[in-house]
Every structure is written in structure tokens, then in C-alpha cells.
Amino acid sequence: DSSSGPSNAEVSAADASVVFHSWSKQGGLKPLPLAGGRGTTVWDHDGNHYLDFSGQLVFTNMGHQHPKIIAGITEQLSKITTVAPAHGNATRAEAARLILQRAPEGFEKVFFTAGGADANENAIRMARLVTGRNKVLSRYRSYHGNTGSAIVATGDWRRIPNEYATGHVHFFGPFLYRSEFWAGSEAEECARALHHLERTVQAEGPESIAAILLESVPGTAGIMVPPPGYLSGVRALCDRYGILLILDEVMAGFGRTGEWFALDAHDVRPDLITFAKGVNSGYVPVGGVIISSEIAHAFDDRIFPGGLTYSGHPLAAASIVATQKAMAEEGAVENAKRVGRDLLAPGLAALAEKHEVIGEVRGTGVFWALELVADRGTREPLPAATVAGLKSDIIGRGMLPFAVDNRIHVVPPLNVSDDEVAQALEIYDEAFTAFRP
Ligand code: PLP
CATH class of the missing domain: 3.40.640.10 (Type I PLP-dependent aspartate aminotransferase-like (Major domain))
Structure with a gap:
């Protein structure tokens, strides 16, 4: 419940004013604060919910608050x-x-x-x-x-x-x-x-x-x-x-x-x-x-x-x-294998078929990368700043993606549901459809 607690802006400012952050310039940081989570979903202090396809730093293999x-x-x-x-x-x-x-x-x-x-x-x-x-x-x-x-x-x-x-x-x-x-x-x-x-x-x-x-x-x-x-x-x-x-x-x-x-x-x-x-x-x-x-x-x-x-x-x-x-x-490892083979492999391949910006899809289980390129012929990587813009857009659509260099890594928990995978594929599709390099 976010109605009685602090707002995103308050928590973000309080955090950035006293916490020294990893791998960052410290000036002007506005970290997205997370207030709670359950399974593949997390929420912030303003009541927004996000599908967590980042695994945070690719570690919530059994989701949040199991x-x-x-x-x-x-x-x-x-x-x-x-x-x-x-x-x-x-x-x-x-x-x-x-x-x-x-x-x-x-x-x-x-x-x-x-x-x-x-x-x-x-x-x-x-x-x-x-x-x-x-x-x-x-x-x-x-x-x-x-x-x-x-x-x-x-x-x-x-x-x-x-x-x-x-x-x-x-x-x-x-x-x-x-x-x-x-x-x-x-x-x-x-x-x-x-x-x-x-x-x-x-x-x-x-x-x-x-x-x-x-x-x-x-x-x-x-x-x-x-x-x-x-x-x-x-x-x-x-x-x-x-x-x-x-x-x-x-x-x-x-x-x-x-x-x-x-x-x-x-x-x-x-x-x-x-x-x-x-x-x-x-x-x-x-x-x-x-x-x-x-x-x-x-x-x-x-x-x-x-x-x-x-x-x-x-x-x-x-x-x-x-x-x-x-x-x-719970057969989590078997689920990861099945989701990779039956849902993510074909689902991500279909995205690549449709969106020029995806140069290659590769991975296994719940461990996939979308390699984003400015040009499919030369394979020139999409600039990291452009990928950062795409990341913000995906967050705005209610999903936490994992973006690094010119890639988006698709890394949900092992126990992700089929429905959550379908929702995520739809959000990536919408974001790539709206994407203008
Ligand atoms: N090795 C690999 C393959 C990793 O991905 C990481 C973290 O991302 C590390 C080592 C370092 O782990 P930690 O950040 O827990 O020190």
C-alpha cells in the first residue's frame, strides 16, 4: 500500500543524497525506488507495478518474496x-x-x-x-x-x-x-x-x-x-x-x-x-x-x-x-528449460523477424540477449544512449528490463509463468514498434 508512505520522489532523493552508488557518476542520480515485490512483480512507492524481467542483477531466480x-x-x-x-x-x-x-x-x-x-x-x-x-x-x-x-x-x-x-x-x-x-x-x-x-x-x-x-x-x-x-x-x-x-x-x-x-x-x-x-x-x-x-x-x-x-x-x-x-x-529448473525452449526462443525470434533493430537473438533457458544494431548488414551496435532511452520506455510500459551496452537481456525468474512471458513479449513488441532510432 503506497497511500500512507513516502513518494517515489522522496525516497529517491533521500537515497541519492546519502548513498554512494555503484558504477555511477554520483551527481544527478534518480534511482527508481522499489517498495515491494512478489514473484515476478515489483512495485514502487507511487503504486506503479512492474513485471521484473531483469532478475534485478540477474539473481532473483525464484522471484521476489518466495x-x-x-x-x-x-x-x-x-x-x-x-x-x-x-x-x-x-x-x-x-x-x-x-x-x-x-x-x-x-x-x-x-x-x-x-x-x-x-x-x-x-x-x-x-x-x-x-x-x-x-x-x-x-x-x-x-x-x-x-x-x-x-x-x-x-x-x-x-x-x-x-x-x-x-x-x-x-x-x-x-x-x-x-x-x-x-x-x-x-x-x-x-x-x-x-x-x-x-x-x-x-x-x-x-x-x-x-x-x-x-x-x-x-x-x-x-x-x-x-x-x-x-x-x-x-x-x-x-x-x-x-x-x-x-x-x-x-x-x-x-x-x-x-x-x-x-x-x-x-x-x-x-x-x-x-x-x-x-x-x-x-x-x-x-x-x-x-x-x-x-x-x-x-x-x-x-x-x-x-x-x-x-x-x-x-x-x-x-x-x-x-x-x-x-x-x-517446484521443478523450477525444468520450468526454465521449457520456457526457454517453448516460449522465449520462438517469441524472441518472432520479435527479431519483425523489428530490424534486433540483430541477433541468442540464449537458453531464462537467459537471453537481444543484440540491438543500428544496421543489420554492418552489425554496428546501437549506441548505449539509445538503448538507455529504450529502457526508460519499457519501464514506462510497466516492465523492468535488463539493458547493457547495445543489448537487452531477457532474464526473468525460473518460475516465471507462461502468462507473464506473454505479457513481456507484448511489451517488448510495443516498445520496438514505437522505437525510432
Ligand atoms: N561473476 C559473474 C559471472 C557475475 O555475473 C558477477 C556479478 O554480476 C560476479 C562474478 C560478481 O559477483 P558479485 O557482484 O556478487 O561480487
């Missing part, structure tokens, strides 16, 4: 709200067990962090300690988080003002629509990208490389599902040169792609998996590293020189347990 997750957190609140990481805790053990149950064969332990960046930070730390090597290779088109090594491993522009960590090298991965390899097919793109990576490894000196760090499906960088054979090709290359493979499943994991882990659709077993976001639908800050037996046992008689005050926080653990159970009980 009653079972709220109940799980509330139950933990009544037992013990916080413990130091060195204690044992039943809820934390159960959270780790449920996560490991979804990992490939041969994974044995979970190190909990407070989010995705520190998950990658600690995976990199483990890889360096276990191999005794320093360099980390990652893709130019990637995002791995905003701390020390994670931001320097990141491939996008955000790395450049933050290059304090050392030992990071970047390479190009497969992305046929904007191929760096002059490829004409997925198979050619895959083979050439693997060749390029192997040459990079050889040129950098394999004995200096601890790990290759990859998002199983690059998310923020544009949702590029790797061609068949790419991830297994990287695995083979890692084996050839004694390099560890870290797969970042922070955004792609826990059902987003229509699989429990995005890597499940590819024939690949990494050494470390990082996660955050969808593991608990983002209700409490948490992330972590899923550790293979070999790496876990490397620390049996050796101190692991890393830790965090809130590693395995009981409220985070309770939110994970409740989310994991709700996902299984």
Missing part, C-alpha cells in the same frame, strides 16, 4: 542469527551438501564467501597455491566481480581503471556474431578460438599459468552460449599444460540456463566452480567456491590462507537451503 525462502530465513532467525566461521553449523553443512549434490562427480567441499567477486578471488587463490604458478587467463568479454583479482580477470571496460592485481592475461573466446577469427560457422569459430587460446598459453609460458577462468556462459558480456566442444576443448588444453580450470557460474548457475549448472550442457568437468546470485535468489548476500576432491585434499595438511568473517553466515545458509529445496520441489 514464501518458502522467507520462512527458511525466519526459522533460522529464531535459532541463531550469526556464528563465527570457525564454528560448526548444521544449516551451513546442509547448504553445502545441497550445493554439492548438483555439482559434477568429484566435487567434495564448499568454501562460502559473501558474494561472487570474492568467490572468484578465492578460487584464484586456491589455483595459485595448488599449482605454485601465478598467471590467470580469462576472456576479454567477461565479468568476474569488482575486487582485486576478480576485476582484473574481468574482460570489459571496468577492468581498466582497476588494474592493481598482477598476473592476468586475456584472450578472445568464441562469439560467432562478432567473430574475432573471421569464422563462418560455429564449428570454425570453436576450432579457431581454441587454437588462439592454445597459442596464448604457449606464448605466455604454460609453466607460469595457474588457471583459466571462464564464465560457463558469459552473462553480462552478452550471453554467448559456447559452441559444442569449446569448454571440453579448454579442459583438454588445461590437462595438456597442467593448468586448472575455474568455471564461473555466478550468473549462469542454479537454473538460469535451464540446467542446474550451465556446464551440465557441456561435456566438461572443471577443477573449481564459483557461484553466488541464483543459489539463494539473492535474498541474503552469499557466494562460494565448489572445490574438487583433489584441490580440497591439497589443504588437508596445509593451511588455507584465506577467510571471511561472514563465510557461511547462518542466514545466508538458511536462504540457500530453502531456495534449493523450493527449486527442486
Whole structure:
């Protein structure tokens, strides 16, 4: 109920006057305040409702205010709200067990962090300690988080003002629509990208490389599902040169792609998996590293020189347990797969058929990108400022879209209803119909 509370303008001004915001110029910010939500819907303080197809930052995998997750957190609140990481805790053990149950064969332990960046930070730390090597290779088109090594491993522009960590090298991965390899097919793109990576490894000196760090499906960088054979090709290359493979499943994991882990659709077993976001639908800050037996046992008689005050926080653990159970009980991952295959794939393809501005549609599950172009022939990206205008227009039509660079990412919760997908497709269609570049 918004009738008795503050208005959007009041909350927005109060927030912007004292809260320092991420990735922004601080002057003139007018953040859209959200007052409440339920499922795929959120509302503001002026009583406007929005269909949330942003997942916020692609993390509300079970939607907003899921009653079972709220109940799980509330139950933990009544037992013990916080413990130091060195204690044992039943809820934390159960959270780790449920996560490991979804990992490939041969994974044995979970190190909990407070989010995705520190998950990658600690995976990199483990890889360096276990191999005794320093360099980390990652893709130019990637995002791995905003701390020390994670931001320097990141491939996008955000790395450049933050290059304090050392030992990071970047390479190009497969992305046929904007191929760096002059490829004409997925198979050619895959083979050439693997060749390029192997040459990079050889040129950098394999004995200096601890790990290759990859998002199983690059998310923020544009949702590029790797061609068949790419991830297994990287695995083979890692084996050839004694390099560890870290797969970042922070955004792609826990059902987003229509699989429990995005890597499940590819024939690949990494050494470390990082996660955050969808593991608990983002209700409490948490992330972590899923550790293979070999790496876990490397620390049996050796101190692991890393830790965090809130590693395995009981409220985070309770939110994970409740989310994991709700996902299984409600068939959320299966729903994401079905919605992707039966509704979003054809629905978004129909939009591209109708609207010239959509250069490519790609994705899987509830993880899709609309690549917007000024010209279909040259594939010139639509300017980010134009996309920002389109984003405002979509918000005005009652939907929160996820816009990044020249793209709109279509990223609803896993448990989105067919009716909500139909409504969203209609809103995108109206917005593209009204769109004038
Ligand atoms: N890795 C990937 C693939 C991500 O998408 C993100 C966040 O968007 C991160 C890591 C960093 O996670 P966090 O913002 O929780 O530190």
C-alpha cells in the first residue's frame, strides 16, 4: 500500500543524497525506488507495478518474496542469527551438501564467501597455491566481480581503471556474431578460438599459468552460449599444460540456463566452480567456491590462507537451503528449460523477424540477449544512449528490463509463468514498434 508512505520522489532523493552508488557518476542520480515485490512483480512507492524481467542483477531466480525462502530465513532467525566461521553449523553443512549434490562427480567441499567477486578471488587463490604458478587467463568479454583479482580477470571496460592485481592475461573466446577469427560457422569459430587460446598459453609460458577462468556462459558480456566442444576443448588444453580450470557460474548457475549448472550442457568437468546470485535468489548476500576432491585434499595438511568473517553466515545458509529445496520441489529448473525452449526462443525470434533493430537473438533457458544494431548488414551496435532511452520506455510500459551496452537481456525468474512471458513479449513488441532510432 503506497497511500500512507513516502513518494517515489522522496525516497529517491533521500537515497541519492546519502548513498554512494555503484558504477555511477554520483551527481544527478534518480534511482527508481522499489517498495515491494512478489514473484515476478515489483512495485514502487507511487503504486506503479512492474513485471521484473531483469532478475534485478540477474539473481532473483525464484522471484521476489518466495514464501518458502522467507520462512527458511525466519526459522533460522529464531535459532541463531550469526556464528563465527570457525564454528560448526548444521544449516551451513546442509547448504553445502545441497550445493554439492548438483555439482559434477568429484566435487567434495564448499568454501562460502559473501558474494561472487570474492568467490572468484578465492578460487584464484586456491589455483595459485595448488599449482605454485601465478598467471590467470580469462576472456576479454567477461565479468568476474569488482575486487582485486576478480576485476582484473574481468574482460570489459571496468577492468581498466582497476588494474592493481598482477598476473592476468586475456584472450578472445568464441562469439560467432562478432567473430574475432573471421569464422563462418560455429564449428570454425570453436576450432579457431581454441587454437588462439592454445597459442596464448604457449606464448605466455604454460609453466607460469595457474588457471583459466571462464564464465560457463558469459552473462553480462552478452550471453554467448559456447559452441559444442569449446569448454571440453579448454579442459583438454588445461590437462595438456597442467593448468586448472575455474568455471564461473555466478550468473549462469542454479537454473538460469535451464540446467542446474550451465556446464551440465557441456561435456566438461572443471577443477573449481564459483557461484553466488541464483543459489539463494539473492535474498541474503552469499557466494562460494565448489572445490574438487583433489584441490580440497591439497589443504588437508596445509593451511588455507584465506577467510571471511561472514563465510557461511547462518542466514545466508538458511536462504540457500530453502531456495534449493523450493527449486527442486517446484521443478523450477525444468520450468526454465521449457520456457526457454517453448516460449522465449520462438517469441524472441518472432520479435527479431519483425523489428530490424534486433540483430541477433541468442540464449537458453531464462537467459537471453537481444543484440540491438543500428544496421543489420554492418552489425554496428546501437549506441548505449539509445538503448538507455529504450529502457526508460519499457519501464514506462510497466516492465523492468535488463539493458547493457547495445543489448537487452531477457532474464526473468525460473518460475516465471507462461502468462507473464506473454505479457513481456507484448511489451517488448510495443516498445520496438514505437522505437525510432
Ligand atoms: N561473476 C559473474 C559471472 C557475475 O555475473 C558477477 C556479478 O554480476 C560476479 C562474478 C560478481 O559477483 P558479485 O557482484 O556478487 O561480487
